[in-house]
Amino acid sequence: MEPVRHMSVVRFGTYEVSLHSGEVRKAGLRIKVQQQPMKLLEILLERPGEVVTREELRSRVWANESFGDFDQAVNIAIAKLRSALGDSAENPRFIETLPKRGYRFIAEVSVVDADARPKSPESSPGDLPATEAVQKLQGAELTVAPKRRLWPKRRVIVALALVLSLPILAVWLFRSRGRAPRGIRSLAVLPLDNLSADASQNYFADGMTDELITDLAQISALRVISRTSVMVYKGARKPLPQIARELNVDAVVEGTVLRSGDQVRITAQLIDASTDKHLWSQSYEGELRDTLSLQNRVAGAIADQIRINLTPQEQTALKNVKVVNPEAYEDYLKGRYFWNKRTADGLRTALAYFKQATEEDPKYAQGYSGLADTYALLGDWEYGVLAPNEAYPKAKVAAIKALELDDTLSEAHTSLAFSLDVFDWDWESAEREFRRAIDLNPGYATAHHWYAWHLSEMGRNSEAVAEMRKAENLDPLSLIISADIAEILLVAHSNDEAIEQGRKIVEMDANFAIGHYELGQAFVQKHSYSEAIAEFHKAIELSGGSVPCKSNLAYAYAVSNKRNEAVKILNDLKTRSTGNASEIALMYVGLGDKDQAMKWLEKAYADHFNPSILLRQAFDPLRSDPRFQNLVHRIGLASAYGSPSPPTARDRVGPSTVTQEMSSYAAFRGVSVLRKRIVMSINGRERCAKCSDRNHRWKSG
Numbered sequence: 269m270e271p272v273r274h275m276s277v278v279r280f281g282t283y284e285v286s287l288h289s290g291e292v293r294k295a296g297l298r299i300k301v302q303q304q305p306m307k308l309l310e311i312l313l314e315r316p317g318e319v320v321t322r323e324e325l326r327s328r329v330w331a332n333e334s335f336g337d338f339d340q341a342v343n344i345a346i347a348k349l350r351s352a353l354g355d356s357a358e359n360p361r362f363i364e365t366l367p368k369r370g371y372r373f374i375a376e377v378s379v380v381d382a383d384a385r386p387k388s389p390e391s392s393p394g395d396l397p398a399t400e401a402v403q404k405l406q407g408a409e410l411t412v413a414p415k416r417r418l419w420p421k422r423r424v425i426v427a428l429a430l431v432l433s434l435p436i437l438a439v440w441l442f443r444s445r446g447r448a449p450r451g452i453r454s455l456a457v458l459p460l461d462n463l464s465a466d467a468s469q470n471y472f473a474d475g476m477t478d479e480l481i482t483d484l485a486q487i488s489a490l491r492v493i494s495r496t497s498v499m500v501y502k503g504a505r506k507p508l509p510q511i512a513r514e515l516n517v518d519a520v521v522e523g524t525v526l527r528s529g530d531q532v533r534i535t536a537q538l539i540d541a542s543t544d545k546h547l548w549s550q551s552y553e554g555e556l557r558d559t560l561s562l563q564n565r566v567a568g569a570i571a572d573q574i575r576i577n578l579t580p581q582e583q584t585a586l587k588n589v590k591v592v593n594p595e596a597y598e599d600y601l602k603g604r605y606f607w608n609k610r611t612a613d614g615l616r617t618a619l620a621y622f623k624q625a626t627e628e629d630p631k632y633a634q635g636y637s638g639l640a641d642t643y644a645l646l647g648d649w650e651y652g653v654l655a656p657n658e659a660y661p662k663a664k665v666a667a668i669k670a671l672e673l674d675d676t677l678s679e680a681h682t683s684l685a686f687s688l689d690v691f692d693w694d695w696e697s698a699e700r701e702f703r704r705a706i707d708l709n710p711g712y713a714t715a716h717h718w719y720a721w722h723l724s725e726m727g728r729n730s731e732a733v734a735e736m737r738k739a740e741n742l743d744p745l746s747l748i749i750s751a752d753i754a755e756i757l758l759v760a761h762s763n764d765e766a767i768e769q770g771r772k773i774v775e776m777d778a779n780f781a782i783g784h785y786e787l788g789q790a791f792v793q794k795h796s797y798s799e800a801i802a803e804f805h806k807a808i809e810l811s812g813g814s815v816p817c818k819s820n821l822a823y824a825y826a827v828s829n830k831r832n833e834a835v836k837i838l839n840d841l842k843t844r845s846t847g848n849a850s851e852i853a854l855m856y857v858g859l860g861d862k863d864q865a866m867k868w869l870e871k872a873y874a875d876h877f878n879p880s881i882l883l884r885q886a887f888d889p890l891r892s893d894p895r896f897q898n899l900v901h902r903i904g905l906a907s908a909y910g911s912p913s914p915p916t917a918r919d920r921v922g923p924s925t926v927t928q929e930m931s932s933y934a935a936f937r938g939v940s941v942l943r944k945r946i947v948m949s950i951n952g953r954e955r956c957a958k959c960s961d962r963n964h965r966w967k968s969g
Contacts (some may be wrong), residue, residue: 277380278313280362280373282522282537282546283353285313292352296465296551297524297535302328304341304881305349312363312373321370331569346371356505361544375544421473451573452540454491455519456511457481458536459502460899463526473525474499474608475601476534476563480521483567485711485742486678488586489576493517494713494743495608515744516794519547521570521777530556536566539574548573556594585676596629603638610748612651618642633674640667640683647691649816649878650748650782655847657876660691689725690878694901698722713742717749720756725880725905729760747773747780754786758793759883766790781810785817788824793885797828815841819851826858834859850877857886866895879903 274290284293300561301309307329312320322342346363349355355362363498364372444477457480478495485492493515501511504724508520523536537549550569552562568586571578578586603621606614619642625635640663645651647659666754667684668676685701688694702719705712720735737754739749750773757766767848770787771782788803804821822837838855841848856865868884881887882900890896 278377278405279380279546280313280316280375280377281544282539285309287898293523295537296549297526297533299350299352302345302348304345305352308342308345308349308371312371313377316373316377318529319366319370319372323370324327327372354505358506359507359510361507384729416637431747435444452518453489453576454493454500454517454675455484455521455538455541455574456493456515456517457484458498458511458522460522460536460686461524463524464528471602471605472527472598474477476525476559478604478608479560479563480536480566482709482712483563483586484570486523486709487571487576487582488580488710489578490574490711491517491742492711494711494746496713497743497745499608500745508539508541508544508790517541519574527556532556532559532562534562534566536570538570551757554649555589556597593629593632596625596632596635599625599628600632600635600638603635603642607638607645609933610645612653615642615646615651615653618644631673633670633680636666636670636673637677637680637683640664640670640680640687644683644686650814652815655875656691656878660687663687664692676708677703678712678715681705682712682715683710683719685722689722690880691876692878693905695722695726695904699726711742713746713749716742717752720752721880724756724759724883725828727905729756729787732756733760747777747783750776751780751782751786754790757790758786758885761885763790763793767794770844779810781807781814781817784810785814785820789884792820792824794829797824800824801828815851816846819848819854822855823858826855826860831859847875849875850881854886857889860889862890862893865890866893866899867868869896869899873899873902879905 277284277286279285280292284850285291286293290306290310292299292306292309308325311325311328319617325342329345346365350357350360350363353362357365360374362373362375364374366372367614400746403548412872457477460480461479462470462757464472477498481492481495481498483561485494485834497515504511512518512520518541520539520541521536522539523534526533526535531553532555533551533553535549535551538547540543540547548569550566552565554562564586571586599621603618603625605618606621607618608614618638622635622638622642625632629635643654643659643663643666646653646921647656647663653659663683667680667687670680671684674680681701685698685705688698688701692698702715702722705715706719709715716739720732720739723729723732723735726862733753736749736753740746740753743749754766754769754773757763757769767787767790770783770790773783774787777783784803784807788800788807791797791800791803799832801821801824804817804824807817808814808821818837818841822834822841825831825834825837834855836861838852841855849868853868853872856862856868879900882905887896
């Protein structure tokens with residue numbers, strides 16, 4: 269590469285260096301670089317792509333130092349320079365170390381047109397003096413060849429050539445307008461850097477990352493990697509091309525967030541992942557209450573830069589300006605921060621913040637959406653914080669409230685669909701809500717993930733696997749999605765593929781309990797009982813004694829003729845656990861006791877359990893039993909579970925609790941909710957609160 273000369277401002281990646289003032293800026297924001305690291309950077313930038321020897325650095329920067337002092341000083345200065353640029357010695361993006369020789373600047377360097385830039389103000393006492401490097405560059409004389417006069421005939425020829433070329437140029441411009449640079453159809457938004465001095469503001473930067481991902485994910489023609497996968501790279505010092513390969517994307521968005529009081533500045537850059545070439549950057553400033561508008565502007569600008577076609581709905585969504593209560597918004601971001609930790613304690617903390625957000629602004633739809641998402645997970649078996657009959661009705665009410673305030677929230681539609689699925693067993697309404705959620709935000713991985721389970725419960729196994737693969741494509745590093753792919757494969761009786769998937773999960777994270785749990789289930793179906801038992805033991809250890817892991821261990825013991833070990837676990841869970849009737853039924857199936865298995869399944873029905881457990885191959889011995897067929901008929905999933913003629917939602921009768929649902933949302937979305945329904949559960953059957961007839965259901969109107 270030719271030496272950089274004559275110009276005082278150079279650019280590499282998202283950085284600009286003013287050699288005249290000694291300033292380094294990242295996307296327009298000044299970053300601090302100490303004097304000696306800055307001197308090294310200037311020397312390296314004089315000859316990008318060439319080796320600068322340690323002897324040269326010593327003669328120019330540390331001429332008066334002893335060899336030992338110099339060796340230590342240059343190592344420290346290089347380390348500080350790399351830290352300032354977000355570079356690393358192991359995977360260098362900018363500065364490469366050549367052992368025993370020196371250093372080389374390996375990134376592409378371009379000279380910024382100084383005439384096109386704003387004039388710098390006069391130097392102030394706080395500014396750094398002009399450096400030796402820039403003095404050298406400025407001291408070089410420019411020699412310009414004298415212009416030759418064109419003869420009139422040649423002028424005519426040149427003019428004709430220009431006129432003839434204009435139509436060709438116009439056609440090229442017209443055809444190229446609709447094409448994105450390098451065909452960008454997928455991107456990852458890397459975690460935005462928090463430029464605030466306060467590390468406690470990390471939640472704010474993470475929240476900005478989430479919101480930008482959500483905005484971009486609404487574009488159906490663009491695949492946007494979900495939060496779970498990109499957060500793995502927070503603080504990582506990997507080259508962007510390597511990250512892009514790992515996530516299989518065409519481009520990367522990175523940037524910064526700076527908050528000072530109620531003022532917010534968001535800077536974003538679009539980078540071609542394969543070449544590490546800077547394509548676009550822009551900064552946006554505003555008040556905290558206008559943050560959502562700023563994020564929409566960033567997303568809209570990125571969509572414009574990659575020249576992707578937006579539907580009218582997507583255009584409206586990106587232009588939709590929302591003003592939020594700053595205090596409520598801040599609590600919402602904190603809630604999301606803890607919700608994303610996906611731990612029992614994190615969910616409890618998130619719940620408190622979301623409640624506080626809705627109290628501060630009762631009309632804040634996203635606050636209620638956060639509540640719905642949190643209750644949905646609190647009732648899940650993986651966390652077991654709340655009983656399903658406590659968590660899911662609350663999730664449903666919060667989701668409906670959110671949608672009354674804003675019907676465009678994909679997250680709220682997804683949580684509502686999940687509650688309708690696993691607790692209300694209202695499969696038709698759940699299907700509508702899942703489809704609505706995906707239509708609003710095609711890039712929302714959780715919607716595809718949970719919809720895949722819905723399809724599996726409907727017996728549509730091939731569609732379920734395909735939908736789960738869509739979720740994986742959007743969130744390739746999500747462990748729970750990878751685990752549920754294994755579970756879906758087991759339901760589809762693809763046991764070999766399930767084992768392969770389980771091994772993949774354990775390779776991703778050997779300490780992920782559910783990975784071992786899924787692998788154990790797959791080994792049981794292949795009659796590899798010793799391997800299954802080992803995996804279940806590992807899952808129990810890593811999960812802290814999860815009941816599903818213990819029940820599956822007991823099942824593995826039972827089917828491998830180790831009845832005593834199975835019965836010991838069974839008796840322990842019967843005396844110590846509540847709300848796990850379906851897991852106890854599973855153990856009885858393994859022991860071959862169908863009567864006890866059906867007894868406990870009826871208890872699970874009365875508790876309004878998640879019936880997806882019945883899809884497992886372990887329950888195959890019960891499928892021909894009339895009692896089992898009657899049970900799944902009442903749930904409404906007969907065809908998927910091996911029993912004919914499922915009832916409709918209107919005919920089906922199931923247990924419930926006291927609930928109050930909002931009729932205004934039902935009026936405009938068609939969800940099958942009632943104005944007010946009060947039912948009492950008696951032996952797993954509903955009694956009408958109006959006339960006490962067990963077979964008469966309360967009807968609206």
